[in-house]
Amino acid sequence: MIVVLQKNTTFSSNVTTHEKQLVVILQPMKVIITAATLLEIKPLVEHLATVADLITGHEYSIKHHTVKVVIGGVGMMATAYNVGKEIIMYQPQLVIQAGIAGSFDRNLQLGDVVQITSETLGDLGVEDNLVVKDMFEIGLLKENEAPFTGNQLINPHQLPYFNFPGVKGVTVNLVSGSIPTIERLEKAYQPSIESMEGAAFHYVCIQEQVPFVQLRSISNYVEIRDKSKWNIPLAVQSLNKALTGFIDQL
Ligand SMILES: O=C(O)c1cccc(C(=O)CC[C@H]2O[C@@H](n3cnc4c(=O)[nH]cnc43)[C@H](O)[C@@H]2O)c1
Numbered sequence: 001m002i003v004v005l006q007k008n009t010t011f012s013s014n015v016t017t018h019e020k021q022l023v024v025i026l027q028p029m030k031v032i033i034t035a036a037t038l039l040e041i042k043p044l045v046e047h048l049a050t051v052a053d054l055i056t057g058h059e060y061s062i063k064h065h066t067v068k069v070v071i072g073g074v075g076m077m078a079t080a081y082n083v084g085k086e087i088i089m090y091q092p093q094l095v096i097q098a099g100i101a102g103s104f105d106r107n108l109q110l111g112d113v114v115q116i117t118s119e120t121l122g123d124l125g126v127e128d129n130l131v132v133k134d135m136f137e138i139g140l141l142k143e144n145e146a147p148f149t150g151n152q153l154i155n156p157h158q159l160p161y162f163n164f165p166g167v168k169g170v171t172v173n174l175v176s177g178s179i180p181t182i183e184r185l186e187k188a189y190q191p192s193i194e195s196m197e198g199a200a201f202h203y204v205c206i207q208e209q210v211p212f213v214q215l216r217s218i219s220n221y222v223e224i225r226d227k228s229k230w231n232i233p234l235a236v237q238s239l240n241k242a243l244t245g246f247i248d249q250l
Contacts, residue, residue: 004116030068033096036073040100043243043249070082070083074197077200095212097215099197112165113241120191126138177223178224182222
C-alpha cells in the first residue's frame with residue numbers, strides 16, 4: 001500500500017522522516033496521473049478499465065482510492081494550465097506526471113525509467129548575439145526565490161514505491177537537435193534528461209504543496225534529430241509497466 005502523508009498530518013518531534021513515511025494513511029487517497037498525450041499512458045488507462053471502476057469521465061475507483069487521468073497537453077504552457085487547474089479543483093494527495101523523454105546520458109538505455117529529482121528551464125532567457133543567457137543570469141528570476149532552489153525546481157518528496165534512478169531534468173520549448181544547443185544545456189545545467197513539460201509540473205506542484213513524482217522513460221537520445229533512432233513503443237511499454245505496478249500495489 002502506498003504511503004503518502006496528508007498535508008495536515010502532525011508527528012511528535014522524535015519521529016524520523018523514515019518512520020513518518022511508514023505511516024499508512026487509511027483515508028481514501030486521491031491521485032492524479034497526468035501525461036502530455038494519451039499515447040504515453042494508454043496502456044495504463046486500459047489497465048484501469050480492467051482493475052478499477054469508472055466513476056466519471058477519466059476518474060476511477062480502486063480499493064478505497066480514486067485515480068484521475070489528466071491529459072495535460074504538450075509543452076509547459078498547456079501543462080501549467082491543465083494540470084494546475086486539476087490540482088486546485090481536485091485537491092489530490094499525490095500527482096504523478098508520466099512521459100517519454102530524451103536522454104543526454106548514454107549510460108541510460110532506451111526504455112529505462114527514471115524519476116526526476118530536479119528540473120530547470122532550458123530555453124527561457126535572452127540571446128545576446130551568440131550567447132544565450134537565462135533568466136537568472138539577467139536578473140529577471142532570482143535564485144532561491146520560491147519555488148526555485150538556486151535555479152532548480154527540486155522535488156522535496158521521497159515517496160515509497162517510486163524507487164527509480166533519480167536524475168536531473170531540463171525542460172525546453174524547442175526539442176534540442178543541434179550540437180551548440182546540447183553543449184550549452186549540458187554545460188549550464190548538467191541534465192540527464194530533456195522533456196517539454198517537467199519544469200511546469202514541478203513549478204505547479206511545489207507552489208500547491210502537493211506530493212508529486214515525475215516519471216520519464218527514455219525514448220531517444222538528445223542529439224541531431226534522427227527520428228529513426230527513437231523507440232517510443234519501448235519507452236511507452238516500460239513507463240506503463242511502472243504505472244500499472246503502482247496501481248496494483250495501492
Ligand atoms: O519530431 C517529430 O516528428 C515528433 C513526433 C512525435 C513526437 C515528437 C516529440 O518530440 C515528442 C515530444 C514529447 O515527448 C517528450 N520528449 C521525448 N523526447 C524528447 C526530447 O528529446 N526532448 C524533449 N522532449 C522530449 C516531450 O516531453 C514531449 O511531450 C517529435
